[in-house]
Amino acid sequence: MLVKTYSSSVYGIEATTITVEVNISAGTRYYIVGLPDNAVKESLQRIESAIMTIGYRMPRQKIVVNLAPANIRKEGSAYDLSIALGILAASGQISSEKLSDYLIMGELSLDGKTQSIKGALPTAVQAKIDGFKGLILPEANAREAAVVQQLEVIPARSLREIVDFCEDRVTIAPLIIDIEQEFRQNLHKHETDFADVKGQENIKRALEIAAAGGHNVILIGPPGAGKTMLAKRLATILPPLTLGESLETTKIHSVAGQLNRNISLMTSRPFRAPHHTTSDVALVGGGTNPQPGEISLAHNGVLFLDELPEFKRSVLEVMRQPLESRSITISRARFSIDYPASFMLIAAMNPCPCGYYNHPEKECTCGSSVVQRYLSKISGPLMDRIDLHVEVTPVNFKELSEPRMAEKSVVIRERVMHARSRQEKRFENIDSVYSNAQIDAKMLREVCIIDENSKQLIKSAMDRLGLSARAYDRILKVARTIADMGDSDHIQAEHIAEAIHFRSLDRDNW
Template identity: 65%
Template sequence: MAQDNLQRVKVDSKKEFSKLPITGDIDFVDVKGQENVKRALEIAAAGGHNVIMIGPPGSGKSMLAKRISTILPPLSLEEALETTKIHSVAGTLNSKEGLLTNRPFRSPHHTVSDVALVGGGTNPKPGEISLAHNGILFLDELPEFKRSALEVLRQPLEDREVTISRARMSVNYPAGFMLIAAMNPSPSGDFYDSKGNEGDPEHIVKRYLAKISGPLMDRIDLHIEVQPVPYEKLSDKREGETSNEIRERVTIARAIQEKRFGEVNGIYSNAQLTPKLQKEHCKIDEEGDKLMKNAMEVLGLSARSYGRIFKVARTIADLDNAKNIGVSHIAEAIQYRSLDRDGWLGVTRYSL
């Protein structure tokens, strides 16, 4: 055969890579009921928002957290290479894995040392926050973590990388993760104390919540209350949505954001909106403004809530494929600030 008859073969590795299936046997379809929680997690995934889930033991917080990476858009080739490099340096790649194709899910225990969490050692190795790069960092029982551990998270949450300084050198590791935190509503774990009385004494609960520092809470956009699912729902044979179905909507919303921020360096999602960009992209009409003002006053929302509500409303509007943020988008975003509300625990207890 003459050589000229041979067709040149071109492989678009990026395109081929994006077709790789996401492997694993967990799926949102396993979670019965919890429609409102699933909706909130879809919004979080769509806008890259950090989340805290508050609910009693057994309500499904861990189960839900583990499934968030299944609704995030698939890793791009660049992201996969970056993530693999970190795991290779840390020595956590298993010998059969060439390239990591799933988003990482890391869930360090609350007794984790600061070095294991953020990285360090004589030859500085990446910590959990870098191993979670391009994926999820799940902190279960958030108030049980040492204050120092929560403090060291602040810089990487802001900069999406961490600097580890040693006497002779300084190393930067990427640390662009989505933070998913979970906690029980009170130290006893439940809305009831050991004698079965409803609610812990107010001051114990307040002290428990106060352990999570303000600056850390400032980086969490969505507060999600998780109530246990009643038995009838658990035994329901009907199937809910699969992770793939949810991920399709998330991926479309992410594409809208990519287009929006294409020109701005280092901004990929609504969660990263700076105050200046917020002014540009989160315009609301008079009606929306009225609703915001009313909500701030009636629910006693703190000033901290204000910017966060806009960012989340922007994501809800993107999921809706709406150019402008509407009243319904703001109204929904307001629901996700329960920890800022006056007497939020009362609200939770009330609805149990």
């Protein structure tokens, strides 16, 4: 007897519906065909134990399981539940009437309990697109799948429970989540706040400018100056995620299997901080079983690279293209996958190996050649993509002991959102440009018009401070953001002056 059930396979952050065809005929062997990997092939041992544990029998006949379309590689253990139900229906032990209405996903334990899977959200999205009545999946993944409206999400705790559901012996209520309420309820929850940071007003100002224009930023300073503490709070002053951004971000983390079972929707911008020993594949994504990398997990949020010169040169160089295109394409012989990667880069580094170059009090023990060799670990093309270079100095005792509370993140965020609203209006008719940081060279001449005084100021700065030619465009972009923060339609000389101030690494003494 031939029975069809339906499952799903995730590629990139999109899902493809897989038809699980089970045919039982005369014979004695089991076969799984349709380009299964080892995890899929091993499913028959898990399924046999699960079926026998719940009191049903595993047919001692020829069982052929075909996963169609057969030209797509099937990976992982998420097909267990759909194959098990197909075998039970094909052997006449349960009714197959309900099986065609639902897309079924889930890994089985030997005792018949369901285990969590990856990619529940994109699977639910595809199930709705393909017209399925609902989705049956492990209870641990039900909340993220229930984000998709007008789709019955049936949480499954065990194979026994789903068999009883198919036989109409029990009724399982679909999980329903009010997505808008869930989104609003958790929108402003943050564990960190800029109010925790004593002093460093100049650095806070730089990070506010970075958040307002979507600019990448690098912090340079000695150990203990507060670089990491400040970087971790950048996400708290970025504009809140829109519902569309939240769904897209949740989808990426769902595919990577990094969603907490109690979370249905990511409402805070992600903050990713990979260690400097990370590999290039871990950063950009890919691998034997393709997974999103750190730059995609930071999509719509912040990627923080601490101790930047300690990262391998090859790891840093692979970021150059994603920083420009805001996406990453992983191409291999068998597949090509696109992952979104629109993130803000914030990097931190010591100015030299000992950490005290340009320190106001402590003496640097590194020679000038050692300092230059240390700084040259970061390539010019990568620095081209970082708009703000901020020198961080240690906080003095007076500022540390100040009892007055610093400005809260929510107050700073209001100013950032105001500046972003001006940019949204400016770029409303331009696709894929949402902030000043995304302006290309052609658009720069139209958006960043400066008067003669400002031109002379930039020229003087380039001559006196030894600013490089690549700093020119960056200064204009940052000045445009500063002008937006001040509600100015035109870039003024004071905006240019402040933008020049945040180009530390372009100066001669660096």
